[in-house]
Amino acid sequence: MNTAIPSTKTIYLLTLLTLFSLFSFAQSYELNKGWIFRNYKEVSLSGEKLSDPSSVIQGWKPATVPGTVLTGMLNNQEIPDPFFGMNNNKIPDIYTVGRDYYTYWFVNDFEEGIPTGDKQVWLHFRGINYSCEIFLNGKKVNTKPFKGMYIRKRFNITKLLASNGKNRLAVIVYPPDVVGNPNGGQGGDGTIAKNVGLQYTAGWDWIKPIRDRNTGIWDKVTIEKTGAISIIDPHIITEVPGKRETSGIQQPAIIKVSTTLRNAANRPISGALQYRLDGQLVKQSVTLRPQEEKEIKLPDLILKNPKLWWPSNYGQPYLYPMELSFVPNAAKTTSDKKDLKIGIREIQTYWNPHTRSREVAVNGQKIFIKGGNWIISDAMLRFSKERYDAEIRFHRDMNLNLIRIWGGALVERPEFYEACDRYGLLVFQDFWMSGDCNGRWEDPLKKDDQWTRRQYPDDHQLFLESAADMIKMIRNHPSLAFYCGGNEITPPDDILVPLRDSILPKLDGTRWFVDYSNSDAMSQNDIGGNGDGPYGIQDIKTFWADKTWPFNSEVGSVGVGDLESLKRFLPEENQIAPLFTGFNAEGRVQETVDSVWQYHTYIGYGEHIAPYGKTNNLEDFANKAQLVNYNQYRGLMEGFSAHMWDWYTGTIIWKTQNPWTSLRGQMYDYYLDPNAGLYGLRSGSEPLHAMYNPVDGFVSIVNNHFEKRNNIMLVIHAYDMQGKAYPITKVFAFMEPSSVKKIMSIKKQIDELAKDKGAFLRLQLMDAGQHLLSDNFYWLPDAKGYYSGLTDMANCKLDIQVKQITPGEYAVTLANNEHDNIAFFNRLALVDNRTHQRILPTFYSDNYLSVVPGEKKTVMISVDPALTRGKQVVLTNAGWNVKQTAVLISE
16 A cells, blocks of 8 residues: 655645644734723822722713823813913913922723733733833732833733623823923023923924923823733844845845743743745744743844845835744643734945935945934824824825934834835834934023033933833834934933944944034035034025035924915914015014914014915915925926936935925824925935926926936927927936936026016926826026016916726826916815815825916825715815816716
8 A cells, every 4th residue: 555745845835734733822912991080189099098999980081192291181172272272371381380280190991801821911001101000909010110101011910800701991190200490491491401201392483382291191092912932122133145136036035033031931942943934944943941031043044046135116125924823832822922024125325425415325326415304293182093194194205215303303113114114114113312402502491510510311211211212112124214313412421332332232233323413424524514504495596506514414494384274273362474575684584473373383484475466365375385395396306306416416305295294394284284395305316307407497307216217208398378389309318327417508598588578497307108197397587587478477278187096096187278268386186175175195196287278187086985985076276277166976
């Protein structure tokens, strides 16, 4: 009788089935419902009594967790919306009323039974501001102090669970030790930086003080169930040697995996730590002694032909699923597992001796950095995966490739990094220092002198402990590219040295660390000054003609939204347009500005609105501000790109978003409604882009791709203010990888056409199949610098058709009659026809766009279908010389 021998493939499949049939005890859930809270002065019970499930609790109000005290008060209608008008001034500030006013108990009843055998139940806190005491079922949980905003804590509560499964958790949260005087300075009087926490909460030049300083259980609380062995803070390193291409067969990559394992049992346990990646199983046999905790390294995996992770516009940000688990010997249960998404990539940095600045490479390919500075998603820490996704998507849509997390805020949450991983945005992560609070400059508004402030925070060991914990939290994300010691200042030496030389090499030795954001190690400062900025509107010509720092970490400008945006947070009586009144004797701009605008940190458009004519009302001002926004941010990025690898290796805009209702430095408002700056930046940041130098009249092409682009046709048209076309040239261009090239000067033709009324200029790039690759539309002033021809443009009418592709996806076609004028600067919006409010967030492939006579343009619109469900949705459009129209969208 013959006995069949199983094939290798059969054994492999049987092994897979065995692994997949393993039952995993590991699971977790979030405690984010059913919380109540009350000021601790109104609570007479001790923590032990309060957390006893038999204690009766009456008169408490629903709490928001994750959230802050102020968020809970707002949701209970105890305070007005601090983001609207002057409401923030109606809320007591902690500096005035004292810390007790915002010291609160938070209580949650939850069900969880006592597990059997070696099974364990863990209580996780991902962030509390600023210190707390924790009680469960009449027992104190944290036997050691729990202090510091950036510390995660994990408690084994197995033996504290109630026998009937009815548990009560009680947490008293204390505000920051030093709350700071919000006296109008950057970070108030600066003493907010004595804590290891947020600095902006005492106020900045783009935000007013957060009255409770964000006291509360501000991040997730979770219950996790495991077996005896639990997995803590896995570490994934990917090595991608050599210079790679974005397509074709790849040489192997090396995957290095390690993690800390903890044995909570009172007996030794042996088993296998293992993971599966791209169909390959890697495992390591492990034995842990009773109550032992140790780091385990798995064998390196040589992954053949890997799919690599690339930044946006360079390639796909591919993510591999990975399940890391511990399986005890002879057990049918997985003791613990972590589901991860891994991006295989390697980030390098070099010193560019020509530009004298830092150059960034991913997988061996140099990347010209086009970045945006980020503060925080919401100033009151109301975070969500959906909001993070929308904001990072906006940054991807702006054709940016990096986000810098500013040092006065926090190490961003895993959900932020997950979105950056998906959309291909590199991240430059600051630690918690600022030149303003931590003493770089003399400042009469600060309480302490510079030498004293230089030693902030008070607890250096807490800073280092917090930094180490946050590094462990985020280090597996492929989007994380760099660490930075602080914003515009280094940490004190006894923080900087161990952070740089010990903590980072041990916990994450794969990323470049720069000691501070405008360090000479990042960008050689040979022109004096601070090394970043300026922060106001600039003449577009300066971006092209004046050399600034070779890697500017902060350069930015305005960001006022349109009328709909302004009406969301300005009371009706304060919807008054600023008025430019000229210059004073010192040459400074004079502008009459409403007090609420000033409170919401209006930066000033000054004389830059005037070339478009006198403003008639708020709507007129806001519309003209969009023209300035678009030009400013397109010009900024074009000017830097024009000098790529010659003057610059990158730039980071200050800033691309606001966490509250500010009137400066933003491409979309707090409510996620984009202004024209987003689309101007989107145009100026195109990876393949034709652009016009307003100084010498040269047209250039920039190619950010890694590949040559041959047979690119540049098409140049000019138009007068009546829409008549003046073809200038069609010429083939051949672009080397990651390069910029001057093609030709058209200054003479453009100056002649524009001298009386101004003109329009259109630059297009076509591929060999005559498909449109880039479309850049300028409006140019007359010889005196005014846009005089815009003031009396003839009206134009567009034919608009809307087609639903899938739920939430629409194709909008705008057609202009060949005998009509140019339909200039059209703003599309999805609107709820019943409330007449825009549906937000909505994503447009283009907006604030112009359509020349005889042309059709298609814009793709995307929105979460849940936002339109049950609504009568219309598409509205209004342009500079196009009256508002509305088209009903049939679902």
